[in-house]
Amino acid sequence: MSVTAARGFRAAGVAAGIKKSGRPDLALVVNDGPRADAAGVFTRNKVKAAPVLWSQQVLTSGALRAVVLNSGGANACTGPQGFQTAHATAEKVAEVLGCGAVEVAVCSTGLIGEQLPRETVLAGIDTAAGELTGTPEAGAAAAGSIMTTDTVPKQAQVTDPAGWTVGGTAKGAGMIAPSMATMLAVVTTDAVVDRAVLDAALREAVRYSFDRLDIDGSMSTNDTVLVLASGASGVAADPAVFTAALTRVCRDLAEQMQADAEGVTKRITVRVAGAASEDDAVTVARTIARDALVKTAMFGSDPNWGRVAAAAGYADAAVDPERLDVTINGVLLCKGAVVAGDRADCDLSGKDVLIEVELGLSGGADGHTAEIRTTDLSHAYVEENSAYSS
Amino acid sequence: MSVTAARGFRAAGVAAGIKKSGRPDLALVVNDGPRADAAGVFTRNKVKAAPVLWSQQVLTSGALRAVVLNSGGANACTGPQGFQTAHATAEKVAEVLGCGAVEVAVCSTGLIGEQLPRETVLAGIDTAAGELTGTPEAGAAAAGSIMTTDTVPKQAQVTDPAGWTVGGTAKGAGMIAPSMATMLAVVTTDAVVDRAVLDAALREAVRYSFDRLDIDGSMSTNDTVLVLASGASGVAADPAVFTAALTRVCRDLAEQMQADAEGVTKRITVRVAGAASEDDAVTVARTIARDALVKTAMFGSDPNWGRVAAAAGYADAAVDPERLDVTINGVLLCKGAVVAGDRADCDLSGKDVLIEVELGLSGGADGHTAEIRTTDLSHAYVEENSAYSS
DSSP states (O other): OGGGSSTTEEEEEEOOSOSTTOOOOEEEEEEOOSOOEEEEEEOOOSSOOHHHHHHHHHGGGSBOSEEEEEOSBOOOSOHHHHHHHHHHHHHHHHHHHTSOGGGEEEEEBSOTTOOOOHHHHHHHHHHHHHTOBOSHHHHHHHHHHTOSSOSSOEEEEEEETTTEEEEEEEEOSSOSSSOSSOOEEEEEEOSBOOHHHHHHHHHHHHHTTGGGBOSSSOOOSOOEEEEEEOOTTOOBOOHHHHHHHHHHHHHHHHHHHHHTOTTOSOEEEEEEEEESSHHHHHHHHHHHHHOHHHHHHHHTTOOOHHHHHHHHHHSSSOOOGGGOEEEETTEEEEETTEEOSOGGGOOOOSSEEEEEEEOOSSOGGGOEEEEEEEEOOOHHHHHHHTSSOO | OGGGSSTTEEEEEEOOSOSTTOOOOEEEEEEOOSOOEEEEEEOOOSSOOHHHHHHHHHHTTSBOSEEEEEOSBOOOSOHHHHHHHHHHHHHHHHHHHTSOGGGEEEEEBSOTTOOOOHHHHHHHHHHHHHTOBOSHHHHHHHHHHTOSSOSSOEEEEEEETTTEEEEEEEEOSSOSSSOSSOOEEEEEEOSBOOHHHHHHHHHHHHHTTGGGBOSSSOOOSOOEEEEEEOOTTOOBOOHHHHHHHHHHHHHHHHHHHHHTOTTOSOEEEEEEEEESSHHHHHHHHHHHHHOHHHHHHHHTTOOOHHHHHHHHHHSSSOOOGGGOEEEETTEEEEETTEEOSOGGGOOOOSSEEEEEEEOOSSOGGGOEEEEEEEEOOOHHHHHHHTSSOO
16 A cells, blocks of 8 residues: 555655644655656645645656655745745755755645744654655555544555556545645556656546545645656556556545545535536536535435535536436436425435436437535534634 | 615515415515616526526516515426416416516525425415505515525615615525525615616626625525616606615625624625736635635634635636735735734634735726625534525
């Protein structure tokens, strides 16, 4: 599992003292090669954290030797001082590993608007460097030390019969953009993968995994997904097969994030079919997934399909009410935007809810569909998010 | 106050028996003329309730003799049967008043996807017709009978020195589009106002009142704002003066809706200045006002400005982080997207919160600003909306 599953990688996770709680808060993932190909996807928020600005810059080379990640502070809205901290962090990693700072990506997560304790971070890197190993335990330690409001570490792995592996870890309960709170993910592979292929594969994988998870429509300043390829298996991966494996790992991580989202009591999948285009399918599914009235109804185990129909109706997409069907947990409740079934037949007592919306504007082989995963809006969500910074 | 403040109008509000609780649920507002000019603004949701489809159709004439409103059922997603109910409702009002059904608008609010009890509604119209008077009490009764989750009736009035009055009532806690739950408003005036002027005035008034209130980003199938002009004062109103008076009444009603929004513990005003355009100012203010993390922070009286900066950063508008300032309740907390003040100096213990965002992209006489009013995301909001239909 995790970032040490693929050959050529070592990792560590330590308690550097950034978090006041004393919990693990700093992770280091090192690529020992022979290759150092890498790709990244970052938040589309215009307000970007210092580590995002740093990592975007260093990734233009397409190569990374290491990633250093911290929880306990986002290093966002911290100005030149914050950028210098991100830079110093990369320099320190470069120093202990004997590589260049431009080969080191930095990821941070936590509260916006506070400076990171720079010396504490740098000392933590020394500690982490001393604990670097390629064991599963080291991967798990790295996974544990990037947690913020996560209650469990997230790890995933796919091994291909051709002899290469993709493994990864993630934190957070959102998506690249938007996201509930920062999400960070590092995925490693020992396949031999061209840089251009790696970049294209990551964009495709993110599109159908983290980008299809929408907890509350917010978008973080820090979201980052990185993939590092060591080539240590010596096996050149077929681009399509590799993309599929990377997508599986990212989807697995995204599902773990959904299950562990802040305040979650229901795991909701919104599936839209028959849209005029794939973009429209995503837009309708996302609008339903974000609707506060839909989300509170689900929290109340209330199959209030009228709210689903209303949300579809205000989505910025082609919707014809006369063709709009809504099915919840297998019970057709609304056909052509008209009441069709009995709410009482619809059982929402379980933890999983499937909302299916048929738009009737495409079908068969030309049908456009999309799925967005989200969670309900619960008392625990309000509780957790009303008492975060202070 | 209310719809009977202007001369030429009678109203009534009765308990017709649509609501199981037995509370008032049907209102009638009648324009006795001499003129019958009218204008309306309706939800932009593609899924429109039957009464919206009916009222949009009859309003193409620009004339209305009466409006009948019910709570206890939205008559949305009810198909041909629902439309026939809306039609029969207008026919019944026409019959008791001796006018044409095409001179009667219909408004409904309540749960989506259930048929209204048609005979109960028609009988209620008989009762209401028997109670029609032009007294303030009748206006208040009408205001009371359109309430759903409202805890207080909403009424407003402006009287112009020239001798005419604008008065109105509203229900709901949202905006025309989007809205938290259905909002309905009926405004009456005894000024002599051209139909074209009335229509333009209403669009302008709504734009700066109900459209600037955003409780949770949802958009109802039933939102309707109507204005009826009797001309009974015999005074022709100056279009600009009339527009200003109508806007004041609508803003007053919108502020009452904000103060009575579901689960409200904080009244939040988001004021954006220095935007590249007015549309951008609205977009940034609305994005912040809708952000669940901002809203939960406010519920927790937590001046977490980082969430405000992050929300501005993902708004679909021109935003330059280096010019982005955030001030909460008068304390400058963030300058150029960098921490500038101490959160501890910011007192959010009161009920009113003012979030000011300066974008620095326009200024002075060419400055583009906008204000959106919203509320916090509280436990009570979740409670109320998780137990609505069932």
